[in-house]
Amino acid sequence: MSNDSKKNQIQTSVLPGFMELIPAEQIVFDRMKDTIRSVFESFGFAPMDTPAIERAEVLVAKAGGETEKQIYEFKKGDNDLALRFDLTVPLARFVAENFRDLAFPFRRYQIGKVYRGESPQKGRYREFYQCDIDIIGNGELSLINDAEMPAVIFAVFSKLNIGKFQIRISNRKLINGLMVSLGLQDISVEVMRIIDKMDKVGKSEVSKTLLDAGVSKDSVEKVLNFTEITGDNDEVISALKNLNIKNETFEQGINELEELVSNIRKLGVREDSFVIDLTIARGLDYYTGTVYETRLVDYPKLGSICSGGRFDNLAEKFTEQKLPGVGISIGLTRLFSQLKEAGVINFGPATLSKVLVIPLSDDIAPALSIASDLRKSGIATEIYLEEAKMKSKLSYADKIKVPYVVLVGDDEIKSGKYSVKNMNTGEQVEVPIEQIKTVIK
Amino acid sequence: MSNDSKKNQIQTSVLPGFMELIPAEQIVFDRMKDTIRSVFESFGFAPMDTPAIERAEVLVAKAGGETEKQIYEFKKGDNDLALRFDLTVPLARFVAENFRDLAFPFRRYQIGKVYRGESPQKGRYREFYQCDIDIIGNGELSLINDAEMPAVIFAVFSKLNIGKFQIRISNRKLINGLMVSLGLQDISVEVMRIIDKMDKVGKSEVSKTLLDAGVSKDSVEKVLNFTEITGDNDEVISALKNLNIKNETFEQGINELEELVSNIRKLGVREDSFVIDLTIARGLDYYTGTVYETRLVDYPKLGSICSGGRFDNLAEKFTEQKLPGVGISIGLTRLFSQLKEAGVINFGPATLSKVLVIPLSDDIAPALSIASDLRKSGIATEIYLEEAKMKSKLSYADKIKVPYVVLVGDDEIKSGKYSVKNMNTGEQVEVPIEQIKTVIK
Numbered sequence: 001m002s003n004d005s006k007k008n009q010i011q012t013s014v015l016p017g018f019m020e021l022i023p024a025e026q027i028v029f030d031r032m033k034d035t036i037r038s039v040f041e042s043f044g045f046a047p048m049d050t051p052a053i054e055r056a057e058v059l060v061a062k063a064g065g066e067t068e069k070q071i072y073e074f075k076k077g078d079n080d081l082a083l084r085f086d087l088t089v090p091l092a093r094f095v096a097e098n099f100r101d102l103a104f105p106f107r108r109y110q111i112g113k114v115y116r117g118e119s120p121q122k123g124r125y126r127e128f129y130q131c132d133i134d135i136i137g138n139g140e141l142s143l144i145n146d147a148e149m150p151a152v153i154f155a156v157f158s159k160l161n162i163g164k165f166q167i168r169i170s171n172r173k174l175i176n177g178l179m180v181s182l183g184l185q186d187i188s189v190e191v192m193r194i195i196d197k198m199d200k201v202g203k204s205e206v207s208k209t210l211l212d213a214g215v216s217k218d219s220v221e222k223v224l225n226f227t228e229i230t231g232d233n234d235e236v237i238s239a240l241k242n243l244n245i246k247n248e249t250f251e252q253g254i255n256e257l258e259e260l261v262s263n264i265r266k267l268g269v270r271e272d273s274f275v276i277d278l279t280i281a282r283g284l285d286y287y288t289g290t291v292y293e294t295r296l297v298d299y300p301k302l303g304s305i306c307s308g309g310r311f312d313n314l315a316e317k318f319t320e321q322k323l324p325g326v327g328i329s330i331g332l333t334r335l336f337s338q339l340k341e342a343g344v345i346n347f348g349p350a351t352l353s354k355v356l357v358i359p360l361s362d363d364i365a366p367a368l369s370i371a372s373d374l375r376k377s378g379i380a381t382e383i384y385l386e387e388a389k390m391k392s393k394l395s396y397a398d399k400i401k402v403p404y405v406v407l408v409g410d411d412e413i414k415s416g417k418y419s420v421k422n423m424n425t426g427e428q429v430e431v432p433i434e435q436i437k438t439v440i441k
Numbered sequence: 442m443s444n445d446s447k448k449n450q451i452q453t454s455v456l457p458g459f460m461e462l463i464p465a466e467q468i469v470f471d472r473m474k475d476t477i478r479s480v481f482e483s484f485g486f487a488p489m490d491t492p493a494i495e496r497a498e499v500l501v502a503k504a505g506g507e508t509e510k511q512i513y514e515f516k517k518g519d520n521d522l523a524l525r526f527d528l529t530v531p532l533a534r535f536v537a538e539n540f541r542d543l544a545f546p547f548r549r550y551q552i553g554k555v556y557r558g559e560s561p562q563k564g565r566y567r568e569f570y571q572c573d574i575d576i577i578g579n580g581e582l583s584l585i586n587d588a589e590m591p592a593v594i595f596a597v598f599s600k601l602n603i604g605k606f607q608i609r610i611s612n613r614k615l616i617n618g619l620m621v622s623l624g625l626q627d628i629s630v631e632v633m634r635i636i637d638k639m640d641k642v643g644k645s646e647v648s649k650t651l652l653d654a655g656v657s658k659d660s661v662e663k664v665l666n667f668t669e670i671t672g673d674n675d676e677v678i679s680a681l682k683n684l685n686i687k688n689e690t691f692e693q694g695i696n697e698l699e700e701l702v703s704n705i706r707k708l709g710v711r712e713d714s715f716v717i718d719l720t721i722a723r724g725l726d727y728y729t730g731t732v733y734e735t736r737l738v739d740y741p742k743l744g745s746i747c748s749g750g751r752f753d754n755l756a757e758k759f760t761e762q763k764l765p766g767v768g769i770s771i772g773l774t775r776l777f778s779q780l781k782e783a784g785v786i787n788f789g790p791a792t793l794s795k796v797l798v799i800p801l802s803d804d805i806a807p808a809l810s811i812a813s814d815l816r817k818s819g820i821a822t823e824i825y826l827e828e829a830k831m832k833s834k835l836s837y838a839d840k841i842k843v844p845y846v847v848l849v850g851d852d853e854i855k856s857g858k859y860s861v862k863n864m865n866t867g868e869q870v871e872v873p874i875e876q877i878k879t880v881i882k
Contacts, residue, residue, distance in 0.1 A: 044823025
């Protein structure tokens with residue numbers, strides 16, 4: 001049919017790289033998002049919601065490199081517009097714009113969608129949720145704030161209940177100071193690239209490549225000693241001190257890390273959930289001090305599910321004010337999709353209703369009134385309003401996996417006793433109207 | 442300074458037509474959004490979250506006219522993309538795509554941002570939140586569902602607590618049937634345009650213009666009798682019957698309206714909060730049966746703050762399935778901004794924290810530990826971590842309007858009794874650590 005082919009021309013699938021969920025999945029996704037939000041709020045972060053569309057110049061000012069190519073840019077009228085690719089640039093613009101109206105330190109969370117036109121591949125999305133918190137100081141920001149981030153991460157991932165996790169902490173000043181102390185600051189990018197291959201090619205190959213790159217034998221040894229430091233948090237700090245690297249930045253890095261560990265403990269974060277990992281400092285080069293990554297112990301392939309760190313100046317492109325800060329970001333869309341793929345998430349009902357009221361009488365008034373009463377006592381309630389056979393009605397209840405069904409037929413209306421069926425156990429009781437809530441609650 | 446001027450080149454204000462709020466405002470906005478969501482969920486609507494970016498052809502298929510011009514369209518690679526301009530087209534695409542995975546009637550809510558490149562003017566936004574619910578049937582959908590919409594609207598606006606509101610209901614079949622019965626279906630658009638001027642030009646002028654347009658004297662009288670119907674809900678239905686218009690569609694309109702009123706009552710909606718208003722059917726021509734508008738009684742200038750209706754077929758552009766539905770939409774961004782402008786909203790704290798813990802000792806461990814304890818008992822708690830004079834610390838507390846402050850100085854640590862200050866009353870009590878929560882709760 002010509003009509004058929006016309007209809008089929010419009011694809012109804014979502015675009016590649018975009019996530020869209022059916023209700024049972026969306027309910028779990030939203031529950032995760034709500035959990036993250038409630039923890040952010042419990043730590044006193046205030047909500048923020050910036051437009052998804054920014055002036056292109058605002059975004060391009062900060063992006064650069066790979067990210068700039070991924071920006072969705074377009075024109076509307078004379079305006080060069082773009083979709084935000086993260087929540088940090090909008091935060092910088094917001095703080096610069098509203099500087100006088102804000103109280104500092106400014107603590108905000110933002111949970112929203114960001115856009116990157118990446119080539120879509122497993123676990124990479126073009127539209128994805130970021131869940132960010134940042135604390136921004138006016139001129140200065142105490143180092144103690146850096147300890148709050150692991151406390152928040154600890155609370156979030158404990159509540160999300162998606163398995164054992166480990167917060168990895170380090171400090172950029174260590175690797176920066178080390179490079180300077182060895183006179184390697186000019187080739188530090190190359191040195192780090194070589195070190196990063198340690199897992200793949202082994203120590204002796206790394207050593208050889210470093211020597212070939214012009215690093216002295218003594219320096220190679222110091223670099224390798226640094227990368228090989230392991231142990232519990234106190235052991236790592238001792239080992240760093242024992243390296244005896246005479247460089248102010250390096251020493252500052254040790255002091256900051258030591259203070260961070262001490263403050264994290266004071267905030268009641270379980271010792272086995274955070275660990276110093278000197279390798280993470282290499283990847284997070286946007287940051288200037290403390291850095292964080294978080295991994296799920298049983299799913300190392302997921303990589304870091306929550307990263308962040310300390311930065312010296314948030315909004316230098318937008319304001320003269322010096323605005324140091326510290327923050328973290330959870331990439332929720334990627335986390336959810338990978339947990340789903342790994343089979344970690346159990347999907348339940350396709351409804352948030354606790355009860356489905358099914359009228360079986362021509363007189364629907366009692367059913368409507370029962371539903372209203374249940375809603376008023378805080379029980380999410382749905383009514384099946386279609387004309388259908390009993391079997392279809394119950395099959396709808398099964399399909400959405402609603403926990404309880406209340407049957408309202410002529411017999412029930414006459415006797416004043418209603419059948420409440422627990423759909424999980426199959427158990428069914430007959431109770432007067434005022435006891436329906438009790439059975440369900 | 443050249444540096445200065447360079448920085449000033451990037452504008453930090455939001456684009457015209459976009460809304461961005463400071464924390465005290467955002468908190469109220471989010472509370473309204475949460476209220477709407479919780480009511481939607483209490484009625485058994487499941488969450489949905491479609492991408493903001495769609496294939497351009499998906500949106501253009503449905504938009505047409507003024508809306509099509511407003512669509513933000515752009516290219517990325519070879520793809521013609523566009524930002525969604527409502528949540529209904531994405532719903533249609535979603536239902537067509539996931540038809541087999543959904544249980545019908547499919548009840549979903551979606552709260553999300555949509556985009557329209559309108560010329561920005563008072564109360565018009567280019568990015569705004571829509572809060573939608575729809576019930577979609579597979580082939581058929583019982584008329585009783587139409588009564589659920591006013592029940593939801595009633596619950597939403599009662600809980601939002603933004604003043605007296607009135608839900609106006611009508612049925613498109615009345616005006617359609619009237620036009621057909623008078624043989625005016627071909628000039629119905631013109632007739633309605635003329636009727637709409639009643640308030641401005643008066644009855645005799647409308648009558649004259651209708652006659653000029655070729656409407657017979659008898660028909661003019663019938664049209665005017667129809668538009669002049671007022672009274673309580675039962676009176677309006679009687680008056681409609683008394684018009685004696687012999688047209689199947691018109692009669693169906695009366696029957697549907699009568700059944701709607703009866704079912705709305707059974708759902709416990711207060712009689713004074715909904716009223717039949719035959720004039721609203723003229724504006725909502727996308728709909729095919731029941732139509733709704735909602736107004737704030739004390740702020741008539743806001744117009745309808747929640748509109749919707751019954752439609753015959755949701756997704757004819759995307760699927761062969763017949764999908765009748767009924768739904769409503771709240772334009773939250775516009776509602777919020779107009780309530781703000783009208784001075785209806787009282788803005789409170791710039792924080793969601795119940796407590797600000799202020800360490801006054803060099804030993805910050807007790808302060809950090811108190812904060813952790815408060816958070817664990819569900820009290821949102823913030824710690825002031827900066828080095829500053831007592832005055833600055835308290836002035837921060839004042840600025841964010843946090844309800845309570847807990848002071849943790851050396852004396853407090855020694856005595857084990859902590860000062861809890863109620864920032865609203867100024868009252869201050871000294872209590873042992875385990876009683877801090879009691880004072881605050």
